[in-house]
Amino acid sequence: MTTIKDVAKKAGVSTATVSRVLNGDSRVTPPFRKAVLEAVEALNYQRDRTARRLRAKVSQTIGLIISDIQNPFFTSVARGVEDEAYNNGYNLLLCTSDEDLQKERLYLDIMLAESAAGVIISPGSEQENTIEPILKAGVPVVVVDRRVEGAAVDTVMVDNFESTRQAVGHLLDLGHRRIGFVGGPPQVTTARERRAGYERAYCDRGIELDPDLIKASNFKLTGGYTATCELLENDDPPTALFTANCLTTLGALNRIHERGLAIPQEIAIVGFDDMPWATSLNPPLSVVAQPTYELGRKTAQLLFRRIKDRNCDVMEVRLKPRFIVRDSC
Amino acid sequence: MTTIKDVAKKAGVSTATVSRVLNGDSRVTPPFRKAVLEAVEALNYQRDRTARRLRAKVSQTIGLIISDIQNPFFTSVARGVEDEAYNNGYNLLLCTSDEDLQKERLYLDIMLAESAAGVIISPGSEQENTIEPILKAGVPVVVVDRRVEGAAVDTVMVDNFESTRQAVGHLLDLGHRRIGFVGGPPQVTTARERRAGYERAYCDRGIELDPDLIKASNFKLTGGYTATCELLENDDPPTALFTANCLTTLGALNRIHERGLAIPQEIAIVGFDDMPWATSLNPPLSVVAQPTYELGRKTAQLLFRRIKDRNCDVMEVRLKPRFIVRDSC
């Protein structure tokens, strides 16, 4: 491996000068600069990031901790984060927490041990504040998609409450009275807020709500499937379904097709989260479309803002989802 | 931040002894070991990975370079890699190359600059050997899903040729004579091999093949959509479609639904790649199911094997996909 010493020798300068040129120090005189750059070029020299990180405390990797890399929502967020990181010359240390707080804490420790420049996390629990240690250590953190109670941390979310209220309201206005709600884990912010939006839509119209139509799930395909099984077995089954994230939507569709029910004639369905293939489904799905990619980019932007100025004001950003009516309701 | 010095002071030993205990050096005497472990515990000490990497050349992160984090195939592979990495105490530096060789090379350089313990890559081109520099530098590398010509490197792939031959043969045996082939970029191994399998299935049966029914694409949803548009506008349109990866399948479905064609009565379709939601589609999709998760795990296993022994024999592993007939053909 060629090191800064090799470059210094080749250029006939000290390693200090090489370092200064590499860091864009304006004091270095043009001829010196030229010599260094030529040597760098000739030797195809690349700075060792590890040494730089150790000495200068500058890191070019940011940590991204999400619960599931196979969830298309997080995948799209991750893509937004990655593009923004790329534009800023950063890389991604990607970790999957699996909604496991133990694993989440482990990965947060690793971010510290790796001297990550910053961390983006979608935390597994609203009540358990796992990020406090890393915040205390002075690492810039931005929380995405979910909230952490009592932590002074930048947060980027979507307006779950209003958008669900609107979508469920739409179903009610179409005449549906029994709308099954396939929700998520109660400790997750988005699950809570979307459920609240569902309840509010009923309340807005003074329509009574049957608590038997509300199911929790693990926010995965299997959970959506199981919850839908239960809902459809109700003596007075729902005429419509609101599924609270993309994976539960797919699980619900699974069961609906298995039962051979016609959408939307026999059962209408609206899902939270658009998917690239929502229009490939038959019929095309009506959805509450989150600006997932933008969510990722915005989150990364807030992180870079804080990396540049650790003391900037703490922000909470709420992006607005869009309710897209297609043919499933 | 607490360092090894703090631990040494607290335990009343030298930093060398602390380091030895942390590295499991058996020479350290039990009382010393105990004192160190207690100090570590008391101070909640975590080793700085950056310093360790610089000095001992041991890294606990592996690089994963894939073309698209939003492609469910890669996402599942990544999950397999990640689980295996987690079990071995490693983390993932994730990079998206976007099939851009420039970006691919940049990320490979970064792996070097970051002293990654090893790299897993799905290269953007079979002909252009981008990995040679990093191989020369002695970094363990495993190539997944695709091949690199002339590089002595462990490779994990799927039997694209045979599985496509079988699936297309199935369509032919059902009586289809005009089967549209929605392929991928010609420089990508999987696209080439799957196309060869398609042609061979025709050849096997001595059935003539219409080259107009073969379309290339970018392996994305948009490409699948466009190719299907073209195919369906053929004067003598295909009665079946074979789509060569999951995203093109979704693009094709998009167009098929737009045109209101009934599957499989008016057009049959078989796609390469299973998807968690293939059964959520209507009708459930017949697919060539790759063992994606296993592909990721196997790849990571080969990498760890080589990390442990840099001189072990170079292997090429081919996993077998499974042809799953559901209701779309």
Add this chain to the structure above:
DNA sequence: CTGAAAGCGCTTACAG
């Protein structure tokens, strides 16, 4: 403006 030297937090030959 440039260089010699110290130091980031570890590990590891080398003495003892």
Add this chain to the structure above:
DNA sequence: CTGAAAGCGCTTACAG
């Protein structure tokens, strides 16, 4: 078996 010291590849006050 343990510790003092050198060193990994950088950066950066400090002199000059």
